[in-house]
Every structure is written in C-alpha cells, then in structure tokens.
Amino acid sequence: MASRMEIFSPEGLRIDGRRWNEVRHFRCAINTHPVSSDGSAIIEQGNTKVICNVIGPVEPTLRSRVVPDRVSISVKVVVAPFSTIDRRKRSQNDSRIQEMCSSIQHVFEDAVIAHLFPRSQIDVNLYVVAQDGGVLQACINATTLALIDAGVPMYDYVCACTAGMLDREVLLDLNRIEESDMPFLTMATIGSKRKVALLQLEMKVQFDRLEPMMAASMSGCHHIRDLMDNEVRKHGKSRLERGSL
Amino acid sequence: MPRDLTPSTIENTFVLKALTERIRLDSRSFNQLRDLDISFSSTEYGVVDVKLGRTRVIARISAEITQPYTDRPYDGLFIISTEISPMAAPTFEAGRKSEDELVISRIIEKSIRRSGALDTESLCIISGEKCWAVRADVHFLDHDGGLMDAACIAVSAGLLHFRRPDITIEGVGSRREVIVHPITERVPVPLAVLHVPVCVTFSFFDVRKASSAISGRTRKDEAKDVDEDDVEEEEEEEEDDSSVAVLVDATLQEELLRHGYMSVTANTNREICQIQKGGDMPVDVGVLLSCSEAAIMVAEKVTKLINKRLKEDEARRNVGNLLVEARAENDR
Amino acid sequence: MSSEVILPGDPIPLDSVIGNDLDDSDSGPVIQLGPGILHIPPETLLPIRAGTLTTLTRSKPPKSTTIYVDTSGGRYVPAVQDTILGTVIGRFGDQEKSFYRVSIPGSAAPIGILSSAAFANAASRHTRPNLSNGTTVYARISAFSIALGEPELECFDENTGKEGGFGELKGGMLADVSIGLARRLLAPNGAYGGPSVVDALGKLVPFEIAVGRNGRIWIDSESCKMTVAIITAIQEAEELPREQMEERVQKIIKGARKE
Numbered sequence: 001m002a003s004r005m006e007i008f009s010p011e012g013l014r015i016d017g018r019r020w021n022e023v024r025h026f027r028c029a030i031n032t033h034p035v036s037s038d039g040s041a042i043i044e045q046g047n048t049k050v051i052c053n054v055i056g057p058v059e060p061t062l063r064s065r066v067v068p069d070r071v072s073i074s075v076k077v078v079v080a081p082f083s084t085i086d087r088r089k090r091s092q093n094d095s096r097i098q099e100m101c102s103s104i105q106h107v108f109e110d111a112v113i114a115h116l117f118p119r120s121q122i123d124v125n126l127y128v129v130a131q132d133g134g135v136l137q138a139c140i141n142a143t144t145l146a147l148i149d150a151g152v153p154m155y156d157y158v159c160a161c162t163a164g165m166l167d168r169e170v171l172l173d174l175n176r177i178e179e180s181d182m183p184f185l186t187m188a189t190i191g192s193k194r195k196v197a198l199l200q201l202e203m204k205v206q207f208d209r210l211e212p213m214m215a216a217s218m219s220g221c222h223h224i225r226d227l228m229d230n231e232v233r234k235h236g237k238s239r240l241e242r243g244s245l
Numbered sequence: 246m247p248r249d250l251t252p253s254t255i256e257n258t259f260v261l262k263a264l265t266e267r268i269r270l271d272s273r274s275f276n277q278l279r280d281l282d283i284s285f286s287s288t289e290y291g292v293v294d295v296k297l298g299r300t301r302v303i304a305r306i307s308a309e310i311t312q313p314y315t316d317r318p319y320d321g322l323f324i325i326s327t328e329i330s331p332m333a334a335p336t337f338e339a340g341r342k343s344e345d346e347l348v349i350s351r352i353i354e355k356s357i358r359r360s361g362a363l364d365t366e367s368l369c370i371i372s373g374e375k376c377w378a379v380r381a382d383v384h385f386l387d388h389d390g391g392l393m394d395a396a397c398i399a400v401s402a403g404l405l406h407f408r409r410p411d412i413t414i415e416g417v418g419s420r421r422e423v424i425v426h427p428i429t430e431r432v433p434v435p436l437a438v439l440h441v442p443v444c445v446t447f448s449f450f451d452v453r454k455a456s457s458a459i460s461g462r463t464r465k466d467e468a469k470d471v472d473e474d475d476v477e478e479e480e481e482e483e484e485d486d487s488s489v490a491v492l493v494d495a496t497l498q499e500e501l502l503r504h505g506y507m508s509v510t511a512n513t514n515r516e517i518c519q520i521q522k523g524g525d526m527p528v529d530v531g532v533l534l535s536c537s538e539a540a541i542m543v544a545e546k547v548t549k550l551i552n553k554r555l556k557e558d559e560a561r562r563n564v565g566n567l568l569v570e571a572r573a574e575n576d577r
Numbered sequence: 578m579s580s581e582v583i584l585p586g587d588p589i590p591l592d593s594v595i596g597n598d599l600d601d602s603d604s605g606p607v608i609q610l611g612p613g614i615l616h617i618p619p620e621t622l623l624p625i626r627a628g629t630l631t632t633l634t635r636s637k638p639p640k641s642t643t644i645y646v647d648t649s650g651g652r653y654v655p656a657v658q659d660t661i662l663g664t665v666i667g668r669f670g671d672q673e674k675s676f677y678r679v680s681i682p683g684s685a686a687p688i689g690i691l692s693s694a695a696f697a698n699a700a701s702r703h704t705r706p707n708l709s710n711g712t713t714v715y716a717r718i719s720a721f722s723i724a725l726g727e728p729e730l731e732c733f734d735e736n737t738g739k740e741g742g743f744g745e746l747k748g749g750m751l752a753d754v755s756i757g758l759a760r761r762l763l764a765p766n767g768a769y770g771g772p773s774v775v776d777a778l779g780k781l782v783p784f785e786i787a788v789g790r791n792g793r794i795w796i797d798s799e800s801c802k803m804t805v806a807i808i809t810a811i812q813e814a815e816e817l818p819r820e821q822m823e824e825r826v827q828k829i830i831k832g833a834r835k836e
Binding site: 259270 | 664711802
Binding site for chain 1: 344347348350351355359360361505507511515516517518519520521522523524525526527528529530531533534537538541
C-alpha cells in the first residue's frame with residue numbers, strides 16, 4: 001500500500017503528476033477494425049486500453065435472445081492475460097466480469113433507440129488489452145464510440161468516469177494504484193446533462209463525501225464526452241474529404 | 246399462486262397512472278418499507294428468519310476452523326453463499342446462475358464482505374496456520390420483491406446474533422494446539438461486527454411514460470434539446486424531479502414494471518457502503534443523492550429493529566441471569 | 578347447501594348429504610359428482626382432494642344434488658366454458674387467418690390460442706380486432722383437453738353471438754386472487770350462502786369487474802384510488818368471515834373516499 005504522501009502530495013500533485021481534477025491522457029480512435037466488425041473503436045485512458053467491436057443489428061443467433069419489440073444487446077468482455085503485471089488468465093465466468101457485462105448491457109439497452117430494431121441483436125465485444133484502473137469506464141466509453149461507428153441510433157453519448165475520495169480530497173479518473181487505495185465510484189452519464197445512467201460505488205465512504213465525488217465524476221464525464229465528440233467529428237471530416245462517407 | 250412474469254399493458258399503464266397520483270398498489274407511501282419481521286432461532290445461534298412483506302429469507306451463520314490463505318496469514322475467511330433456488334420463485338432455475346442472481350450475490354458481497362462488516366483479522370487464531378472460516382448461507386424462501394434487501398438484513402442480523410465456540414491455545418512454538426470448548430461448556434463468543442450494513446433498493450419509474458404509450462418518444466424529444474445553456478438546464482431539472490417516481494422496497498409486481506433501480510447500502514454511521522445503479526433509466530444526480538440520504542434513514546430504522554429483536558432474544562435465553570455470570574470477560 | 582372439511586380417503590357421509598327424503602321417491606335421488614370425487618362402481622364415492630365437501634341442491638332434475646370438493650388453492654386447470662383473463666403475447670398465421678397466442682397466467686396449460694375470427698362481428702377481415710402484444714382479453718375456453726395441449730379461446734357470447742363483455746379490456750387494473758375466490762365470485766347468487774364481497778362493494782361504489790377462473794380479476798372504477806381500494810377489499814375479504822367482511826369493505830371504501 002502506498003502512503004498518502006505518494007498518492008497526493010502537499011503541493012496538490014498526484015502520483016502521475018496530475019492535479020485532482022485532471023483526467024488522464026485520453027486517446028481514442030474509431031473505425032479501427034473495419035473488416036471484422038460493423039463498428040469498432042480503441043480507447044486509451046492513461047495506461048488502460050480497451051478495444052471494442054460491435055456487430056449488428058443482426059438476427060439473434062439464439063432464439064431465446066429474441067425480444068419482440070426491441071433490440072437486445074449482448075456484451076462480452078475479454079480480459080487479456082497480459083493486461084496486468086501478474087500474468088493470469090481470467091475465466092469468462094468470473095463474477096466481476098459477468099457483472100461488468102450486465103452493467104454495460106443495461107446501460108446501452110436504454111441508450112440506443114431500441115424500438116427501431118425489433119427482434120434483433122447487437123453484439124458488443126470488448127477486449128481489455130491493458131488495465132491501469134478504470135476498466136469499466138473505458139469499456140463504456142469504447143462501446144459508445146463503436147456503436148456510433150456502427151451507425152446505431154443513440155439518444156446521446158454515454159460517457160463514464162471514476163472519482164475517488166482520499167481523506168477529504170476528491171481525485172478524478174483514478175489509476176490502478178489510486179484505485180486500490182481509496183473508495184471510488186464509477187459514473188456513466190448520458191449526454192451533457194445531469195442524467196446518470198450508471199453509478200457504482202464499491203467501498204465504504206461517508207455520506208457527506210458522496211456529493212463532491214459525484215460532482216467531480218460528472219464533470220469528468222462531460223469532459224470525456226467533448227473529447228469523444230471531437231474525435232468523432234474529426235473522423236467524419238476526414239472521411240468526407242476522402243469521399244468515403 | 247406464483248406470479249406470471251410478463252406484465253400486461255393494463256398493469257403497466259395503471260401502475261404508472263397511479264404513481265402520478267402518488268398511489269401504490271398496496272397503499273403504502275413512496276418511501277415506506279413493508280412490514281419487516283426479524284426472528285431468531287431459539288435453539289441455534291446465527292439463524293435468522295427475515296420477512297419483508299411476503300418476501301422471506303433465512304440466513305444461517307456457521308463457523309469452522311481452517312487454514313488461512315497463504316497470502317493473507319492474519320485474516321480469517323468469510324464466505325457468503327447466496328444461491329437462489331426455484332423455492333423462491335419458479336423463474337429461478339436450480340444450478341444455473343441467472344443474471345438477477347448474479348446481481349443479488351454481488352450486491353450482498355459488496356454490502357457486507359467488502360465493506361468490512363465483519364472484522365476478518367479477529368478470526369485469526371494462529372497466524373498462517375489456523376483461523377475461523379465464517380460462512381453465511383442465505384436461503385431465499387419466498388420472492389415478492391426486495392430479495393437483496395431482505396438478504397442483507399438477514400446476514401447482518403445473523404452476524405450479530407452468531408456466537409462461535411470459545412477456544413484456548415495451549416503449548417508453544419510449533420507444538421501449539423487449539424482447544425475448542427463446546428458451547429455447552431463455555432459461553433460462546435460473539436463475532437467482531439464493526440458496523441451493520443443495511444441494503445435499500447429504490448425503484449425508479451418514468452411517469453412521463455404514462456402519457457405516451459410509445460416508449461422512447463419522450464426521450465427523443467429530450468435528445469433534441471441537448472445543446473442548451475445552463476439556465477435552461479436548470480429548468481429541465483425541475484421537470485425531471487417530477488417525472489421520476491422513486492419507490493422504496495418495491496414488491497415483485499413493481500420490480501417487474503420499474504424502469505430502473507438503485508441499491509444503496511448504508512449504516513448508522515452515515516456511511517455508504519455500496520451503491521449499484523444499473524444502467525437502466527438515466528436519473529438526475531440530485532435524485533440519486535437524496536436516495537442515498539434516505540437509505541441512511543432506513544438503515545437507522547432497521548438497525549434499531551435488529552437491536553430490539555436481539556435484546557428480546559437475549560432476554561429469552563438469559564433465564565436466571567446465568568449467561569452474565571458465566572461470561573469469561575468482565576465489564577470494563 | 579352444506580359444507581365440511583374432507584380429506585382424501587374419508588368416507589362421504591351420504592345420508593347427511595342427501596337427507597332423509599329417500600323414502601317417498603320411486604326413482605331415488607340423483608347425485609351429480611363434481612371435481613374431487615371419484616366414483617368406484619358400484620357405489621363407493623371417494624374424495625380424492627382435500628377441501629370442503631360442498632353440496633348444491635338443484636331443482637332440475639328433481640331432487641338432484643351436486644357434490645364436489647371445493648379448494649381455494651392449487652393451480653388452475655382449464656375446462657371448457659370457463660372464462661379466463663389472459664394476455665396476448667404473440668400472433669401467427671397469415672392475413673386471411675391469423676391466431677393470437679394468449680398467456681393464461683396461473684394455468685396448467687399456460688398458453689391458449691385465440692383465432693382472430695373468434696370475436697363478435699368478425700365475419701369480415703376488416704372488422705376483426707387488431708390486438709397488440711400485452712393486450713388483456715376476457716375470453717371463454719371453447720375447447721380443451723389435456724392431451725391436445727393448448728386451450729382454444731373465443732371472445733363472444735356463445736348464446737347470442739354478440740360481444741357480451743368478452744374481448745379486449747381497456748383501462749382498469751388486474752389483480753391476482755385465489756382460484757377458489759374466482760370460482761365463488763362467478764357462482765350464481767347465493768350459491769355460497771349470502772352476498773359475496775362483490776355485492777357488498779356494489780352497494781357502496783359503482784365499478785366494473787371481470788373475473789377469470791384462472792385466478793385473475795380485472796377492476797375498473799371512477800379513479801385509480803378507488804380501483805386500488807376495491808382490489809384490496811376483494812383480496813382481504815377472502816380471509817374474513819362474512820360479518821367482518823362487510824365491515825372491512827365499508828371501511829376500505831370509506832378510507833378511499835375520504836382523501
């Protein structure tokens with residue numbers, strides 16, 4: 001366990017040199033795997049890296065997945081064995097991974113305009129290539145971009161961000177070391193409003209600290225939304241110039 | 246008769262319409278818990294029967310001595326097993342983990358185990374060699390909504406009620422031996438419970454859907470005015486608060502019809518142990534905050550009831566004040 | 578009418594059932610056997626269900642008595658001529674001849690088939706109703722046998738060919754009751770001695786009710802609040818003796834009026 005001094009210095013700098021309200025280096029790209037999927041995206045948030053492939057809307061392969069009046073989304077998360085320092089193969093049945101799949105599925109079943117594609121299915125495949133904290137948020141952000149690339153109609157961007165609470169200091173967008181050292185929450189918002197689609201808090205925190213954490217993560221979400229929006233527009237422009245739109 | 250799991254349009258529209266008039270089908274107010282009944286086994290320690298309305302859950306706490314994990318030699322083991330059998334409702338299949346079950350077991354795990362309700366270090370007997378393994382088995386007997394709330398209360402109360410046999414360590418060095426004194430010989434020891442987590446589930450209903458039968462229509466209108474400035478955003482907020490009906494402790498029928506939910510685990514120290522808001526139905530942050538605050542209030546109420554029942558149970562067992570005299574530790 | 582608790586294998590006290598009027602008849606009394614009673618020839622009658630042994634004296638044919646074992650729990654087993662409340666869950670067939678799949682909650686045969694031609698005024702394709710999924714229908718079972726599986730449903734009055742209250746239900750609310758209560762609510766007036774909870778409610782407040790033998794009822798009234806109160810009253814009344822029932826019903830309805 002790192003001491004408080006290392007996590008947040010008296011000068012207000014974090015272990016990787018950020019201020020409390022700075023998100024990590026954010027890089028994203030869409031349409032990265034045009035052959036293998038209908039929509040794809042890569043996201044890097046700090047050292048966390050996630051690839052997302054979207055296939056669909058297609059006819060469901062399983063009859064049990066047919067929902068008569070809306071599209072069903074099936075999410076699969078694969079965590080690469082080399083994604084952490086200790087090389088370890090994670091089973092698909094890991095309850096944490098399953099929970100993550102179900103969270104992502106529910107977020108997007110309400111974020112896409114589901115009634116436009118009755119009796120069909122969208123497959124979302126997520127590959128966690130490197131993890132350094134905030135895996136869930138990166139997965140959600142990557143899914144949003146891949147769905148946009150696939151042309152699936154959505155109400156707005158779904159953006160996720162984490163925020164932690166160290167004593168009385170709020171820290172935005174935690175890395176792995178920070179995550180293991182303090183209670184933190186993951187929040188996903190729809191659009192640039194105060195609408196929260198997903199909220200997960202896993203460790204004990206004083207109620208009074210909750211509000212600043214939520215406020216910080218929300219502003220982080222909105223910031224990430226702008227970053228993703230820029231990338232999508234840039235991508236669209238470049239394709240327009242190439243005449244491939 | 247078990248409920249059918251596909252609600253009809255009539256039920257859907259009626260429930261939403263009733264909610265706009267602030268009526269629930271069982272005439273409760275929005276923030277009212279169903280009747281909660283907690284009873285303990287009269288013969289065994291750590292067996293709790295929790296009835297929340299018509300939902301019924303039994304938890305059984307047990308302990309045995311095992312070896313600790315090699316990477317955590319000072320910690321005892323604490324396992325919560327939550328398997329939902331078809332006994333609770335015919336929709337649950339035996340042996341196959343449904344998504345509901347996954348969510349329920351994860352929430353209980355986070356609420357109680359990860360929040361450190363039980364001090365696992367106190368379960369250590371000889372570091373690296375012997376420790377207590379405490380096991381909580383949750384049995385879901387009848388399902389009328391709120392399984393995780395009831396299960397969380399049951400496990401919390403069970404941990405408080407449970408007594409493990411007293412032990413002494415004899416010998417030195419590698420020849421140490423653990424002697425377990427049966428509870429008939431020595432007064433058993435309570436577990437080190439650090440706080441009492443209580444899980445409360447809030448169900449969200451988008452009552453605007455009551456007026457527009459086509460789902461999604463309202464949200465499309467909403468999507469139109471995304472890029473608006475802050476002033477208008479605040480107006481939107483006010484509208485939002487009235488468009489969301491927040492119910493505490495939903496029945497199965499309400500659970501089937503709701504548009505979204507959030508489970509909050511709180512304790513009497515005003516701490517939030519866990520929040521899980523699934524991805525369904527986006528809700529304003531303010532609503533989520535006020536739910537968390539309401540959860541603390543419910544936690545206080547429930548904890549009070551647990552303590553009251555514990556006292557009653559103790560009084561029943563403590564005939565002739567024998568337990569107090571037989572106790573090994575003295576009041577300091 | 579009389580009733581007493583009877584268990585499978587108990588002897589049926591035939592004397593008390595039929596009474597003492599054996600003497601003056603030449604044809605002898607006629608006994609009709611209802612559900613829960615097995616006839617082992619020549620003259621053994623064996624109850625095969627636990628419940629209350631219920632006898633109904635009828636005037637036609639003269640001196641006939643129906644005896645059966647009444648239970649309120651268990652699962653509903655479809656029977657021809659029963660009215661049920663179901664929900665449309667799907668549709669198949671072509672434009673000329675299409676069928677609805679109707680889920681019958683609480684039934685032993687959970688899915689019934691309702692032809693789109695089985696409605697009043699359904700002679701022409703254009704006058705047939707178009708029901709979407711989730712629609713609740715009040716229907717009558719027109720054909721069913723355990724061997725054939727799915728019950729066939731109809732949505733018109735068999736005698737008149739008119740709508741007769743069958744078909745799609747709009748507004749109102751559905752509620753679950755025991756199948757015993759559903760049967761009692763549908764029984765002819767006074768069959769169970771004295772007014773039922775519906776009679777008691779009817780004196781206090783106007784409302785519509787449809788009772789499905791599968792243990793579902795549909796209620797519609799002036800307001801949501803009143804509908805909730807009526808449902809509560811019906812569900813609670815099942816557990817109460819008749820005198821208390823009327824009192825309780827009055828209290829619930831008054832409570833709903835007050836606010």
